[in-house]
Amino acid sequence: MPLPLLWIGGAALGALAVADAREARKTLQRRRASGLTELKHTDKATVLHPSSWQSGGKKTAPQPGALMCCYVYGVIEHTGIYLGDGLIAELHGSGLIRAVSAQRFLHGRTGSHIFVAADANHECLAHEMAAERAAACLYQYRNYDLLENNCHRFVWGCISAQDCEINGFSDLNRLVAKFYGKAIYWDEASLDYQPD
Numbered sequence: 229m230p231l232p233l234l235w236i237g238g239a240a241l242g243a244l245a246v247a248d249a250r251e252a253r254k255t256l257q258r259r260r261a262s263g264l265t266e267l268k269h270t271d272k273a274t275v276l277h278p279s280s281w282q283s284g285g286k287k288t289a290p291q292p293g294a295l296m297c298c299y300v301y302g303v304i305e306h307t308g309i310y311l312g313d314g315l316i317a318e319l320h321g322s323g324l325i326r327a328v329s330a331q332r333f334l335h336g337r338t339g340s341h342i343f344v345a346a347d348a349n350h351e352c353l354a355h356e357m358a359a360e361r362a363a364a365c366l367y368q369y370r371n372y373d374l375l376e377n378n379c380h381r382f383v384w385g386c387i388s389a390q391d392c393e394i395n396g397f398s399d400l401n402r403l404v405a406k407f408y409g410k411a412i413y414w415d416e417a418s419l420d421y422q423p424d
Contacts, residue, residue, distance in 0.1 A: 273405035274398070276413040278305065278343040287418035288351070290344045293358035295383055295404060296417060297397070299339030305397040306337055307383045309362040310344070310354070314419060317362035319382035323372040325365045330419040344417040347410045361386040 278297060290296060292312040297305045308318035308328075315327045330342055345353045365386070371377055376393050380400040385391050388407055394400050405412050 273402040273412060274414070275348075275411045276415075278341075278414040286350055286415065288344050288346045288415035289418045290352050291354035293356045293360075293362075293387075294352045294354040295345040295358075295387065296333070297343050297345075297414065298334055298337055298341065300337045302338055306333075306339075307379045307397070307400065308333060309358050309383050309386045311359050311363060316342075317359075317366065317386070319370060319372065319379045321372055323369045325362075325368050325370065325382065327363075327366055330417075342417045342419060343414040345404060346413050346415045347408075348413060350413075350415060352415075353404065353408050353410065353412065355387055357389070358383075358386040361389065 278299065290310040292310060294310040295307060296310050296316050297307045300306050306318070308316040311317050311327055314329055316330065316333045317325065317327050318333060319325050333342060334340065347353060362383075365382075370382070375395055378394070380394040380397060381392070384394055384400055384403055387404065394403070401412055
């Protein structure tokens with residue numbers, strides 16, 4: 229088979245996969261809106277993943293202590309804790325823990341949307357002590373490491389007051405779902421920023 233036909237076939241299969249994923253997401257959003265959301269999801273920590281290509285229309289307002297995230301290069305999520313007044317505490321790659329605006333949280337990352345962890349009813353999952361712990365860490369430095377001492381470890385420490393190695397976003401989601409006793413739905417955050 230000539231190479232161009234392989235490319236066309238691969239592109240068609242990719243388009244079908246995206247269409248299937250969009251339809252599955254729409255179905256889940258409809259079920260969520262009608263209250264049929266917690267069906268058989270007890271084995272899954274994250275029911276609705278962050279999505280830059282299909283938000284579902286409804287945004288969720290973050291509360292102090294809410295877990296926030298955005299995309300980095302389309303695959304790796306960057307996380308922080310919402311402090312209130314439009315500020316998000318984050319562990320920057322330099323090791324500095326800082327409070328930033330929504331625009332700054334997205335700056336230098338490929339994502340154009342900020343998401344907040346929410347329950348099936350679009351209520352953000354927030355723990356007031358998480359905001360207090362995050363605020364107490366501002367302007368401190370950590371020995372940042374992408375795998376062992378990353379933003380996920382920082383936010384988990386703020387939420388739970390436990391310090392443990394968290395290797396990825398899915399690990400953080402499992403811990404947070406267990407902490408709140410609820411499956412996680414990632415909704416676009418209603419913050420004062422303009423996504424692309």
